[in-house]
Amino acid sequence: MTLARRIIPCLDTDGERVVKGVQFFNLRDAGDPAALAARYNREGADELVVLDIAASRDHRPTFLETIRRVAVELAIPLTAGGGVATVAEGRAILRSGADKLTVNTAALVRPELLTELAAEFGSQAVVLAIDAKRVGGRWEAFVRGGRESSGRDAVDWAIEGTERGAGEILLTSMDRDGTRSGFDVPLTATIAARVTVPLIASGGADSPSDFLEVFEKGHADAALAASIFHDAVQGLRELKCFLYSEGVPVRLSG
Amino acid sequence: MKISLVEYDAGNLPSVERALALQGVQTERAATPDSIAAARVLILPGVGHFGQLMRTLGARGLLAPIRQAICGGVPLLGICLGLQALFASSAEAPQDQGLDILPGTVSALPVTAKLPHMGWNQLRQVRPSALLEGIPVNAYFYFAHSYAALDAGESAIALCEHGVPFVAALERQNLFAVQFHPEKSGDAGARVLANFVAHAGAENRV
Numbered sequence: 215m216t217l218a219r220r221i222i223p224c225l226d227t228d229g230e231r232v233v234k235g236v237q238f239f240n241l242r243d244a245g246d247p248a249a250l251a252a253r254y255n256r257e258g259a260d261e262l263v264v265l266d267i268a269a270s271r272d273h274r275p276t277f278l279e280t281i282r283r284v285a286v287e288l289a290i291p292l293t294a295g296g297g298v299a300t301v302a303e304g305r306a307i308l309r310s311g312a313d314k315l316t317v318n319t320a321a322l323v324r325p326e327l328l329t330e331l332a333a334e335f336g337s338q339a340v341v342l343a344i345d346a347k348r349v350g351g352r353w354e355a356f357v358r359g360g361r362e363s364s365g366r367d368a369v370d371w372a373i374e375g376t377e378r379g380a381g382e383i384l385l386t387s388m389d390r391d392g393t394r395s396g397f398d399v400p401l402t403a404t405i406a407a408r409v410t411v412p413l414i415a416s417g418g419a420d421s422p423s424d425f426l427e428v429f430e431k432g433h434a435d436a437a438l439a440a441s442i443f444h445d446a447v448q449g450l451r452e453l454k455c456f457l458y459s460e461g462v463p464v465r466l467s468g
Numbered sequence: 469m470k471i472s473l474v475e476y477d478a479g480n481l482p483s484v485e486r487a488l489a490l491q492g493v494q495t496e497r498a499a500t501p502d503s504i505a506a507a508r509v510l511i512l513p514g515v516g517h518f519g520q521l522m523r524t525l526g527a528r529g530l531l532a533p534i535r536q537a538i539c540g541g542v543p544l545l546g547i548c549l550g551l552q553a554l555f556a557s558s559a560e561a562p563q564d565q566g567l568d569i570l571p572g573t574v575s576a577l578p579v580t581a582k583l584p585h586m587g588w589n590q591l592r593q594v595r596p597s598a599l600l601e602g603i604p605v606n607a608y609f610y611f612a613h614s615y616a617a618l619d620a621g622e623s624a625i626a627l628c629e630h631g632v633p634f635v636a637a638l639e640r641q642n643l644f645a646v647q648f649h650p651e652k653s654g655d656a657g658a659r660v661l662a663n664f665v666a667h668a669g670a671e672n673r674v
Contacts (some may be wrong), residue, residue, distance in 0.1 A: 218588040296603040338612040
């Protein structure tokens, strides 16, 4: 009996479509969210993340509809977020079919939000998303879709966020995102050593050995990727078979 | 046969409904004492906080009808917090009483492990059961919780482990409960729901 390391495809959505950028910018269309969700569910994804990268109030009804369309395709957990700033917005996302919600900018602006969400929905439903970028000798937590630094040290913020009620951390390396140069293992390992909640590593995935490295050396509990799965560069089953053969506990059955 | 899902604003009701609909099972939501009293088969889903669940069930007058249904032989499946609610109490909210169908208390998982226990884990089946019939020994199920029942006596049918061994599934006559989320556990979870439905269907034909 071992808790399996999770492989999590991520859908970044803008309106009704999945998009993908490089280091958070230069977006291009990558498909229909419900169709991708159905494929990943079938191919053995352990969880799915859907993020609204537009995250404006005008877009919100469209995003909630996207969550509904994605949720009906899944027999695995669904995490959704983007622009969540209140308990009411969190409830709308969970009511639309998500099991967990991510919070990013609004929690850095008002950290009490994490406590409010955890009190309302339980810590297991609250995922603190941190977009971290190397600035000088440390990593800083960025906000507003990576456009500006919060000025907060990403490691300190991860610790505070979990103390305030987040039950999981989704850690994205902005330096690696979309570059296919591998996960940021030092960043992941640093935060994994300092928090007591599960940690999802994100940004930079390319080869199966990148996943092996972020599990073994980065001590991530889960690894998230987008473009390599969307573009069918990397099959989920093949990836999991590779990890299994390397001794990483993964769920192989459907 | 129609399955009644106890409704108390738990987030996972729609996903349980979808998982059952995929198996061709009709469901309805039961939010009042009368609708629970009339139910032939019950599912008590659960996400959130033990104290909040028990207070909500109490405020809506649902505690007595759920107890009566279980004692009257109605098949009931508790999911996640719905398993924990069957016990007398929980360390998550020591001042709130559980349904007290099963003796003992629900404990906090040890802080030596990463909490919540979140993700896919395997079971150790401790005795044959209707609920886990046909489930491969290495099957994975999705868990998301920080509290668990460490002992369910003879009712326990499968254990899991996260820091300590805990009850992952239990079965006693018409009473079934799982700490994992079958509605989020892929094919293995679907099989557990199908086993419950088959058992409940057989009971209702008698």
